[in-house]
Amino acid sequence: MAEPKDAIKENSMIIQKEMLAKQFKELSMATELGKKVVYTFVPGNLTELILSFDMLPVYPEINALQSGMRKKSAEYIRDAEKIGFSEDVCTYVKCDIGMMLNGNIGPTGEKLPPPDLLLLSYTGCFTFLKWFENLERLYPGVPVAMLHTPYQEDGNISKDQIDYMLKQLKEEVIPKMEQVSGQKYDHARLSKMMENSAKAEDLLVKILESAKNVPSPIDAYFAGVYYIGPIFTAFRGTQEAVDYYTELWKEVQERMRLGLGPVTPEGEIKEEKFRLVVEGPPNWTNFREFWKIFYDMGAVIVASSYTKVGGVYDTGFRHDPKEPLESLAKYCMGVYTNLNLPQRVEMLENYVKDYKADGFLINSIKSCNSFSAGQLMIMREIEQRASVPVGFIESDLVDPRYFSYANIKNRLESYFQMLEQRKIILKQEEVV
Amino acid sequence: MKSLQQLLTECETLAFDLNFTRAKKWKAEDKSRILVGYLPIYIPREIIHAANGMAVGIMGAGDRKQIIKGDAYYQSYICHFPRGIIEMALDTNLEEFDGFLFPAICDCVRNLSGMFKLSKKGKFQRYFDYPQNFDPFIGGTFYTQEMEKVIDDMFKINGVKVTAEGINKAIKLYNINRQLIEKIYNIRDERPWQLSAVDMYHILRAGLTITVEEHNEILEQVLHHIKEERGEPMDNIRVVISGSFCEQPPIGLIKSIEMAGCYIVEDDFMLGSRWIQGDIKDNTSNPLEALGNAYIHQSTFSSAYYDVGNPKGKRLVDLARKRKADGVIFCAASFCDPALLDRPEMQKECDHAGLPHINFQFHENTGQFKVIKEQAGTFSDSIKLWA
Ligand code: SF4
Ligand code: SF4
Numbered sequence: 001m002a003e004p005k006d007a008i009k010e011n012s013m014i015i016q017k018e019m020l021a022k023q024f025k026e027l028s029m030a031t032e033l034g035k036k037v038v039y040t041f042v043p044g045n046l047t048e049l050i051l052s053f054d055m056l057p058v059y060p061e062i063n064a065l066q067s068g069m070r071k072k073s074a075e076y077i078r079d080a081e082k083i084g085f086s087e088d089v090c091t092y093v094k095c096d097i098g099m100m101l102n103g104n105i106g107p108t109g110e111k112l113p114p115p116d117l118l119l120l121s122y123t124g125c126f127t128f129l130k131w132f133e134n135l136e137r138l139y140p141g142v143p144v145a146m147l148h149t150p151y152q153e154d155g156n157i158s159k160d161q162i163d164y165m166l167k168q169l170k171e172e173v174i175p176k177m178e179q180v181s182g183q184k185y186d187h188a189r190l191s192k193m194m195e196n197s198a199k200a201e202d203l204l205v206k207i208l209e210s211a212k213n214v215p216s217p218i219d220a221y222f223a224g225v226y227y228i229g230p231i232f233t234a235f236r237g238t239q240e241a242v243d244y245y246t247e248l249w250k251e252v253q254e255r256m257r258l259g260l261g262p263v264t265p266e267g268e269i270k271e272e273k274f275r276l277v278v279e280g281p282p283n284w285t286n287f288r289e290f291w292k293i294f295y296d297m298g299a300v301i302v303a304s305s306y307t308k309v310g311g312v313y314d315t316g317f318r319h320d321p322k323e324p325l326e327s328l329a330k331y332c333m334g335v336y337t338n339l340n341l342p343q344r345v346e347m348l349e350n351y352v353k354d355y356k357a358d359g360f361l362i363n364s365i366k367s368c369n370s371f372s373a374g375q376l377m378i379m380r381e382i383e384q385r386a387s388v389p390v391g392f393i394e395s396d397l398v399d400p401r402y403f404s405y406a407n408i409k410n411r412l413e414s415y416f417q418m419l420e421q422r423k424i425i426l427k428q429e430e431v432v
Numbered sequence: 433m434k435s436l437q438q439l440l441t442e443c444e445t446l447a448f449d450l451n452f453t454r455a456k457k458w459k460a461e462d463k464s465r466i467l468v469g470y471l472p473i474y475i476p477r478e479i480i481h482a483a484n485g486m487a488v489g490i491m492g493a494g495d496r497k498q499i500i501k502g503d504a505y506y507q508s509y510i511c512h513f514p515r516g517i518i519e520m521a522l523d524t525n526l527e528e529f530d531g532f533l534f535p536a537i538c539d540c541v542r543n544l545s546g547m548f549k550l551s552k553k554g555k556f557q558r559y560f561d562y563p564q565n566f567d568p569f570i571g572g573t574f575y576t577q578e579m580e581k582v583i584d585d586m587f588k589i590n591g592v593k594v595t596a597e598g599i600n601k602a603i604k605l606y607n608i609n610r611q612l613i614e615k616i617y618n619i620r621d622e623r624p625w626q627l628s629a630v631d632m633y634h635i636l637r638a639g640l641t642i643t644v645e646e647h648n649e650i651l652e653q654v655l656h657h658i659k660e661e662r663g664e665p666m667d668n669i670r671v672v673i674s675g676s677f678c679e680q681p682p683i684g685l686i687k688s689i690e691m692a693g694c695y696i697v698e699d700d701f702m703l704g705s706r707w708i709q710g711d712i713k714d715n716t717s718n719p720l721e722a723l724g725n726a727y728i729h730q731s732t733f734s735s736a737y738y739d740v741g742n743p744k745g746k747r748l749v750d751l752a753r754k755r756k757a758d759g760v761i762f763c764a765a766s767f768c769d770p771a772l773l774d775r776p777e778m779q780k781e782c783d784h785a786g787l788p789h790i791n792f793q794f795h796e797n798t799g800q801f802k803v804i805k806e807q808a809g810t811f812s813d814s815i816k817l818w819a
Pocket of ligand 1: 125128371397
């Protein structure tokens with residue numbers, strides 16, 4: 001993922017930057033390299049499977065968020081609206097379509113190749129269906145493989161659901177991948193990749209759980225979005241991802257040993273004043289400004305739901321080399337947005353308790369029904385169950401028209417004041 | 433036999449009885465009866481009938497109920513529909529309902545199922561996942577399993593065992609229901625002046641709140657009344673309304689379109705009642721499979737349905753052609769991602785087919801129709817002028 005200018009550079013950041021540069025270079029040369037390109041989504045991605053066919057994945061949401069960070073999204077969204085997309089709909093879709101209309105230039109300034117396969121992993125978000133129906137028409141003739149991930153309606157994953165996904169993988173997805181790539185499905189290769197996946201997942205969990213320390217050595221939201229980058233996208237299942245997370249974990253351990261706080265674009269947080277759990281995606285257009293409001297106040301995000309959209313690993317799930325396809329099915333069904341509301345509430349409640357959070361904050365995204373619908377109820381539930389002050393702010397992912405700095409800052413300042421007062425009261429009660 | 437006016441008045445009352453008095457009365461008559469509320473668009477109501485239940489369509493509070501608590505559950509940028517539903521759930525409207533089904537049409541409805549779970553409304557609250565794989569052995573099997581879960585939910589409440597015979601009987605009744613509705617649509621196609629779109633709307637929506645047997649009776653009688661030609665045609669254009677399959681436009685809006693000189697000859701207001709095209713097999717030993725096959729092979733097009741291979745823009749144009757429509761009015765709820773994300777492509781298809789179109793967005797509780805009426809009037813005039 002793109003990184004803020006002037007940021008303090010740790011080794012892991014440099015590694016990640018190089019990984020991304022290489023990835024986008026490869027994509028820009030896909031034709032010359034004879035590589036086929038698969039467009040797919042982050043939640044419920046089948047990266048190992050795609051890579052096992054020597055194909056290259058492209059994630060439209062990542063393009064959209066990158067466009068947001070590079071201040072391109074306003075123009076892209078406007079262009080999509082010009083061709084008839086309503087102001088009311090998901091801005092990721094509009095940003096992606098606008099980017100296409102403007103030549104499909106990726107985050108590194110190089111042109112992204114068109115897809116050879118549209119892999120619609122319909123996981124956790126209904127808009128994905130609509131998005132790919134639109135892409136299918138914008139890229140006529142490109143085959144579409146659909147993988148429908150059943151929702152965790154009952155709060156668990158049943159054998160029938162796994163069977164349904166396996167059948168789709170075996171009879172729809174893999175045959176289309178074979179056809180497009182010209183290669184046969186290689187079970188052993190996929191299985192081998194899953195060993196790497198599981199190793200990286202172990203490390204990611206350790207890194208995210210390091211935030212249970214007081215003070216936390218990481219920010220599990222603003223920095224967290226960088227940490228999840230490789231594993232949520234093109235690198236899961238690769239040795240590079242394992243190396244990246246090994247390095248990152250080393251750095252985090254070192255910070256813990258030294259009792260240091262999270263790294264921000266302006267250095268380490270000197271004093272951890274508030275520990276928060278955040279629900280909802282971040283805003284990308286003003287990412288740095290947004291983050292600054294928090295670190296200026298000494299607020300550290302110790303856990304977030306957004307860092308679970310590409311996979312929930314901290315409750316024990318790992319990709320399994322012994323049953324690679326089954327574990328892909330379970331992985332898809334387990335991503336955060338595929339959890340039902342009671343499961344989400346339970347997860348967030350546990351975060352507040354396990355990470356000793358002082359408060360719970362929602363950043364509600366105008367674009368995103370998958371996250372936003374029901375959030376106010378989640379907030380009430382957490383307030384009741386975890387007895388911490390809750391806060392609520394609103395923004396958008398990539399539409400700068402819906403990021404009001406003054407508004408958000410005011411709200412957050414009042415919220416932090418409330419947390420401050422509560423701390424004083426709790427201290428007084430302790431003394432008594 | 434009741435007069436047409438009596439029938440229309442009865443239907444209007446039933447359609448907007450947000451307390452579902454008739455359904456509750458029906459349930460009270462027999463201890464083993466259950467009420468299962470469902471949200472738009474479609475569920476196979478046959479399985480509920482076979483479990484001695486009544487499937488009650490909950491189409492929203494519209495402009496008929498003041499939202500007091502519901503707004504506290506939803507941000508301003510989420511459509512109006514779910515806040516009306518929550519309002520009804522927090523009030524007494526949905527008391528005595530045994531369970532609720534939330535079809536997989538969007539993430540608002542999906543997450544609403546979780547809100548019902550968290551607030552423990554009804555004895556079961558189930559997100560009803562439609563398969564998006566259309567191979568009968570894959571998607572069909574999944575769909576059967578989804579239906580079995582609902583059958584199980586109902587069995588836990590009233591202990592009624594659902595049999596093949598029972599489902600077949602229900603399929604027969606719903607086949608008749610669909611046939612009668614289609615017949616009325618066809619008459620309106622020929623002579624739209626005989627029954628207004630608002631009346632048609634009331635007739636169909638009423639059917640979601642009573643037993644299918646009662647509804648069939650009403651439909652038969654309406655059909656009898658409108659079989660004979662009556663009334664005089666007006667110099668109106670013929671339009672198809674598209675995009676109102678979930679959150680319902682207020683009656684005032686439908687009226688405004690009609691008053692602006694448009695005969696609404698096709699629409700997707702009560703799409704669930706017309707979802708399956710043609711009859712479902714009613715004499716098989718595996719009626720769940722028959723329902724599944726009907727879903728896979730006989731579904732109409734909609735924004736809730738993955739359409740690669742059979743794009744809905746094209747199907748909309750075909751439908752407009754079939755109804756000899758002069759134009760299409762895209763009429764979707766504000767913030768309705770499914771409908772609004774489909775709109776550009778559907779408009780493009782209309783353009784290719786030379787089919788004029790306009791669009792507007794609404795909230796179910798919109799009270800101002802002046803602009804819409806003007807827009808529809810201009811649309812109608814321009815078509816008449818250029819025809
Ligand atoms: S609705 Fe939300 S989850 Fe879905 S594509 Fe848009 S931003 Fe992503
Ligand atoms: S109106 Fe649209 S967005 Fe709202 S609940 Fe219905 S389908 Fe979903």
